[in-house]
Amino acid sequence: MSENSEHLWEIKPKSGLLDLKLKDTWEYRDLLLLLVRRDFVSFYKQTILGPIWFFIQPLLTTIMFTFVFGNLAGISTDGLPKPLFYMAGITAWNYFADCLTKTSTVFKDNAGIFGKVYFPRLIMPLSIVVSNLVRFGVQFLLFLGVMIFYAVKGAEFHFTWAISLFPLVVILMAALGLGAGMIISAMTTKYRDLAFLITFGIQLLMYATTVIFPLSAAPEKYRWLIELNPMTSLIETFRYGFLGRGSFSWSSIGYSALATIVLLVGGIIIFNKVEKNFVDTV
Amino acid sequence: MxxxxxxxxxSKAYQLGEIGTGTISRDLERWFARVRGKEDPFLKIGQTNDRTNKGTSDIVWSxxxxxxxxxxxxxxxxxxxxxxxxxxxxxxxxxxxxxxxxxxxxxxxxxxxxxxxxxxxxxxxxxxxxxxxxxxxxxxxxxxxxxxxxxxxxxxxxxxxxxxxxxxxxxxxxxxxxxxxxxxxxxxxxxxxxxxxxxxxxxxxxxxxxxxxxxxxxxxxxxxxxxxxxxxxxxxxxxxxxxxxxxxxxxxxxxxxxxxxxNGNANEVVLPDNPYLQYLSINQVQDELEISCEYSSDITLNIPCLGFVISDSLGNPIFGTNPTYQPPVQKMLPSKKGTIKVRIKQPKLLNGIYGLSVWFGDGKSDFVRLKDVLTFEIINMVLYDKETYAHTSGPVSTIVDWNYNFHL
CATH class of the missing domain: 3.40.50.300 (P-loop containing nucleotide triphosphate hydrolases)
Structure with a gap:
């Protein structure tokens, strides 16, 4: 008890906009890990197939895309085996999309617990991002497996030095999903209808990235729109690093990083502002 | 020390009623007032939090x-x-x-x-x-x-x-x-x-x-x-x-x-706009409970019939009755206006918060249904010491005669 006896605090109506409460959040890091563990354990216990589900979704999506976009529509895959091309995009996109959709409902999903106990609310979206990392890891292993399969078959692809940017790409995807998700979550507490927008909005957004087509195949007229999406350069970098195809440029990844930082900081500010009185509106 | x-x-203000309809326009209105340096138009002073009176503003100071x-x-x-x-x-x-x-x-x-x-x-x-x-x-x-x-x-x-x-x-x-x-x-x-x-x-x-x-x-x-x-x-x-x-x-x-x-004399509600039942109260009078009501209607009520249910703080009914189940000694007279007093003898409720729901009608059908219309507190209705309190379960205390027949 004595260690904190000089702990002074103040509760007031509004706090400074730029008070991100990061120190407070750091104090609760153990909670973050325990929440991740909870998500993982409860997922395991409730399903028979457990982590198999993590594989099924990207596999089926890849098969679908290969058939519809690759074979029927005949969209170029930059000379890569089609499933490999799509799976690279899907693996990366899924992580971002999961982070975004789960974060965007964080207030709704945790209304009960938020109404009863205080802890830095930022912990919840952060735990979502970390929990999803586990899922991403599993899907990434699947992607590596498919890569090995095609390497044995003699398909033409190779690693490039950009593979060293992989950790950065993952962090940026997480931060981007987190930032955008937090902004949406804050807005949905007031304007409920936004929640409906998200589920199909995220679907539409996927077509504005290079998941199903290489950037080189994008129509010239809309290319800027696709490049405007910060996810585009992340997927491109991911593909360039592991498969050696796609367009990589420092300026586009720099743009993504900048957009991510802006969204993340903005997201935290808005999230913290809403969090203070959110309990009164549910 | x-x-x-x-x-x-x-201070804490809550917004009553629907949240989420028209809030964008309301937010804009608020924002506009703030920009002009005026007081927030939705935070009017002078509204106290009184559940029994309906306020004019939908902001309540909790x-x-x-x-x-x-x-x-x-x-x-x-x-x-x-x-x-x-x-x-x-x-x-x-x-x-x-x-x-x-x-x-x-x-x-x-x-x-x-x-x-x-x-x-x-x-x-x-x-x-x-x-x-x-x-x-x-x-x-x-x-x-x-x-x-x-x-x-x-x-x-x-x-x-x-x-x-x-x-x-x-x-x-x-x-x-x-x-x-x-x-x-x-x-x-x-x-x-x-x-x-x-x-x-x-x-x-x-x-x-x-x-x-x-x-x-x-x-x-x-x-x-x-x-x-x-x-x-x-x-x-x-x-x-x-x-x-x-x-x-x-x-x-x-x-x-x-x-x-x-609290001895609170727990009442006035319903001026209700076409049948205008006043209702419940009071603890030592070890009894008293429900009072005033009724006034445009039609003649053959049997002015007030039914009630007392429930615990979780909403589970404890007891309740109405004059058709337990007819009064008095003869019922058709009327348009009057008062009813109900004395509940020996309810033997333990300390706690209870709810009252009432039904009012002409003996055939109910015109008014007021679920959990009043919340009241029972204090020391049953005299007990710490020992008996700790060993009683449920909201009601009973008097028990034990009859043993020892086969030795």
Whole structure:
């Protein structure tokens, strides 16, 4: 008890906009890990197939895309085996999309617990991002497996030095999903209808990235729109690093990083502002 | 002794009614007023939080200009009717919601217990839940580890510690949850009515633990309860809240007296727009209950028929009847206007909060249905000492004749 006896605090109506409460959040890091563990354990216990589900979704999506976009529509895959091309995009996109959709409902999903106990609310979206990392890891292993399969078959692809940017790409995807998700979550507490927008909005957004087509195949007229999406350069970098195809440029990844930082900081500010009185509106 | 909590001019406004319709335009209106440097048009002063009168604005002040100080090591009981603002005060102190105006300053870590078992996950084992719940309440992992054996012992669930809590009985669940909270290392402990759960033995154990915390360890305790016996036993100070304002602060005994005297003649509702029933009240008159009503209708009522049900704080009916089941001695006369007084002899309700629902009609059909229209508190209707209270279950006390026939 004595260690904190000089702990002074103040509760007031509004706090400074730029008070991100990061120190407070750091104090609760153990909670973050325990929440991740909870998500993982409860997922395991409730399903028979457990982590198999993590594989099924990207596999089926890849098969679908290969058939519809690759074979029927005949969209170029930059000379890569089609499933490999799509799976690279899907693996990366899924992580971002999961982070975004789960974060965007964080207030709704945790209304009960938020109404009863205080802890830095930022912990919840952060735990979502970390929990999803586990899922991403599993899907990434699947992607590596498919890569090995095609390497044995003699398909033409190779690693490039950009593979060293992989950790950065993952962090940026997480931060981007987190930032955008937090902004949406804050807005949905007031304007409920936004929640409906998200589920199909995220679907539409996927077509504005290079998941199903290489950037080189994008129509010239809309290319800027696709490049405007910060996810585009992340997927491109991911593909360039592991498969050696796609367009990589420092300026586009720099743009993504900048957009991510802006969204993340903005997201935290808005999230913290809403969090203070959110309990009164549910 | 130094000050642990200092509350200054604390106010909290809530918006009533639908939230989410037309809020964009309303937000714009607010924003526009702010830009011009004017007062927020939706925060009008002068509306107090009175549930029985319908306000004109849909903003209600759940707390208004509360000021008080709590010294370190004190155990303070907060009492008041439902809706007096007690829970809002605790919510603000627990930082679950922010105040509209005013501020609170203080010293020391706060652990608040607005509910037992917040964040418990049914699929996780008792052990996993202790860690998770402890962390939610603000403990570090190493603190929990240090206290783990103590928590398990206090809860008395050693045998089931590796079993998912979904297989626990509700009593075990509550015991485990309280045990975690009771072992928090904080200087200030905030407790809201959680003692309403669990069996009598465990309730006493919890009260004992709270007493230890405040007296033995010198920690500050803030305790909201409808259980006057617990407040007078545990607390060194008491705060009486009424309609969002702080009515009085002082020694628990005085405050409880003030509270009971206020409540003796309250609990009524006026319904001027109702076409049949215009007034209704319920009062405790020593060990009896009295329901009064005034009716006035455009049609003649063959049997002015008032039915009632008394239910406990969770809404479970305890008893109820109407004049067709238990006909009055008096002859019923068709009328348009009149009053009815119902005396409930020997309801023998134990201390607590109860609800009243009424039905009113002409004996054939009900024209008025008012579910949980009044909430009232029973205080010392049944005289009992601590012993009998602890050994009575349910909301009603009965007189029992035991007849033994010993075959020796």
């Amino acid at each position: 130094s000050i642990a909590i200092k509350v200054e001019k604390l 707390l208004k200009d509360i000021d008080f100080e709590i010294k370190q090591g004190e155990a303070v009981g907060v009492i008041g009717r439902n809706g007096a603002g007690k829970s809002t005060l605790l919510k603000i102190l627990s930082r679950v919601t922010a105040p509209t105006r005013g501020r609170i300053t203080g010293k020391g870590r706060i652990a608040s217990l607005l509910e037992v078992g917040t964040g418990f996950h049914p699929e996780l084992t008792g052990k996993e839940n202790i860690y998770l719940n402890g962390a939610i309440l603000g403990m570090r992992k190493k603190e929990i580890k240090r206290k783990f054996a103590e928590i398990v012992e206090f809860a008395g669930v050693e045998r089931y510690i590796d079993t998912p809590v979904k297989r626990y009985s509700s009593g075990m669940y509550v015991r485990l949850a309280f045990a975690v909270a009771a072992h928090l290392q904080s200087e200030i402990l905030i407790v809201d009515e959680v003692l309403a759960v669990g069996d009598a033995e465990f309730q006493n154990k919890c009260l004992g633990k709270i007493k230890d915390v405040s007296e033995g360890e010198g920690r500050t305790v803030l305790f909201v309860s409808h259980n006057m016996a617990a407040v007078s036993r545990l607390c060194t100070e008491a705060i009486l809240m009424d309609k969002g304002c702080l009515k009085q602060i002082g020694k628990p005994k005085e405050i409880i007296e003030v509270y009971t005297s206020i």
